[in-house]
Amino acid sequence: MGSWKTMVEELVSERSPRLLSYATVLVGSVTDAEDLLHDAIVKTFGRGRRFPHVNAAEQYVRRTMQTLAIDRHRSRAAFHRALDREPAPAEGRSHDLDTPLDVESALAMLSPRERVCVMMRFYDDMTTAAIASQLGLADGTVKRYLSNAYEKLAPVLRLNEDWSESPDRVSVTSKGERP
Amino acid sequence: MSTTMHELLTSAVANRERSLDEGHSFAREHGAPVRRAIQTRRVATYAGTGTVATLATLGTIYGFQAWSAGATNPAGGVPSTPDEATTLIQSNKVTTTLVPVPIDESVYGPTATDRLYVYYATRGGEEMVPFPPSGIYYPGIDDVAADAFIVTINGGLDGYDLEGPNADREFIGAFSMVSDQGDLVGERSNAIGPIMWENIGHVSSTTEWGVRYYLVDGRLVSVGDGEANPNAVEVVAMFEPPAGS
Numbered sequence: 001m002g003s004w005k006t007m008v009e010e011l012v013s014e015r016s017p018r019l020l021s022y023a024t025v026l027v028g029s030v031t032d033a034e035d036l037l038h039d040a041i042v043k044t045f046g047r048g049r050r051f052p053h054v055n056a057a058e059q060y061v062r063r064t065m066q067t068l069a070i071d072r073h074r075s076r077a078a079f080h081r082a083l084d085r086e087p088a089p090a091e092g093r094s095h096d097l098d099t100p101l102d103v104e105s106a107l108a109m110l111s112p113r114e115r116v117c118v119m120m121r122f123y124d125d126m127t128t129a130a131i132a133s134q135l136g137l138a139d140g141t142v143k144r145y146l147s148n149a150y151e152k153l154a155p156v157l158r159l160n161e162d163w164s165e166s167p168d169r170v171s172v173t174s175k176g177e178r179p
Numbered sequence: 180m181s182t183t184m185h186e187l188l189t190s191a192v193a194n195r196e197r198s199l200d201e202g203h204s205f206a207r208e209h210g211a212p213v214r215r216a217i218q219t220r221r222v223a224t225y226a227g228t229g230t231v232a233t234l235a236t237l238g239t240i241y242g243f244q245a246w247s248a249g250a251t252n253p254a255g256g257v258p259s260t261p262d263e264a265t266t267l268i269q270s271n272k273v274t275t276t277l278v279p280v281p282i283d284e285s286v287y288g289p290t291a292t293d294r295l296y297v298y299y300a301t302r303g304g305e306e307m308v309p310f311p312p313s314g315i316y317y318p319g320i321d322d323v324a325a326d327a328f329i330v331t332i333n334g335g336l337d338g339y340d341l342e343g344p345n346a347d348r349e350f351i352g353a354f355s356m357v358s359d360q361g362d363l364v365g366e367r368s369n370a371i372g373p374i375m376w377e378n379i380g381h382v383s384s385t386t387e388w389g390v391r392y393y394l395v396d397g398r399l400v401s402v403g404d405g406e407a408n409p410n411a412v413e414v415v416a417m418f419e420p421p422a423g424s
Binding site: 005008009012013016017018020021022024025030034037038041042102103104107118119122123125157159 | 192
């Protein structure tokens with residue numbers, strides 16, 4: 001068995017739960033997450049890329065999912081525009097501020113780009129510059145996405161700092177965890 | 180309680196992972212399809228720029244090369260080029276892109292000039308077999324599907340004996356042979372033009388890359404006087420880039 005096959009087997013068998021979980025939080029649906037992870041693994045290994053260990057492969061697949069998540073949203077939006085018969089999925093949804101939300105539900109209020117930026121910034125500990133580079137966006141655009149995300153998340157997650165201005169490890173309070 | 184956004188997200192992913200562990204297995208459901216898709220893409224990647232784009236859009240076409248070894252090819256001459264074969268096949272209402280996959284000649288050095296090309300194709304632009312398929316395999320990669328594969332021989336098939344669909348050999352039963360019009364040819368054909376060998380069953384194969392594959396127990400095609408020659412044709416599947424590429 002070729003080395004890539006071994007790596008894929010190891011990645012899928014050992015790391016797919018974590019990757020799928022990440023993908024689910026990233027895109028908000030297990031079904032979409034499965035597709036995303038599937039495509040990311042294929043894209044990662046389909047071009048002969050080799051990795052020294054499965055950790056590197058996992059990290060690369062995760063980065064690929066981030067990019068694919070954005071690309072998919074672009075494609076989907078373009079598709080709906082082309083059809084001109086069905087509106088594109090709403091970017092985020094409104095929320096009754098009196099109802100507590102868990103983190104996933106709160107993230108569902110964000111647009112796909114905002115959501116990906118938040119995950120990359122706060123889960124993957126990437127700088128805004130690195131996020132911008134990977135997603136092909138301007139640094140200012142990423143900051144705007146984070147700022148917009150903050151405006152949506154702050155009321156429901158009781159964020160007590162504006163991390164669009166101070167993005168490093170700001171303290172927030174989950175509404176559900178308040179006494 | 181005060182926490183960080185990082186902690187919130189980490190907790191969300193961890194919670195999701197715990198819930199997914201119960202009754203969900205991405206590996207079980209996606210493992211084989213992922214491997215097939217990777218395999219396909221790698222074949223496409225190494226097949227040459229001229230065919231990759233089309234291949235990528237169709238998604239069900241695979242290719243590999245085969246040639247006779249140590250046997251006389253009565254047709255002689257250089258092998259059919261992909262372009263020639265494409266034209267021929269398209270003229271027979273087989274919509275496909277031919278994808279000869281590079282062969283690692285360090286593993287198997289072709290000594291004969293009578294090279295065969297074996298291709299997979301969809302017919303008429305329709306997916307004869309859904310992808311991923313159910314129970315359709317082609318040699319060289321287990322679990323990977325092809326609608327059919329097409330053997331083209333330079334100058335036609337005169338002088339070639341083609342194994343039929345029901346030959347009593349270990350793996351030959353996995354194949355039937357159909358003509359370029361989709362008709363069952365039978366055990367022997369001297370027809371001119373591409374012959375489609377429709378894979379209708381499972382072909383046992385090993386999947387080590389770069390090794391030689393003996394299609395249907397080494398008896399895909401026998402050459403010459405009609406006597407079965409297990410070594411007449413070897414089908415080589417190459418799914419890794421040649422060394423140094």
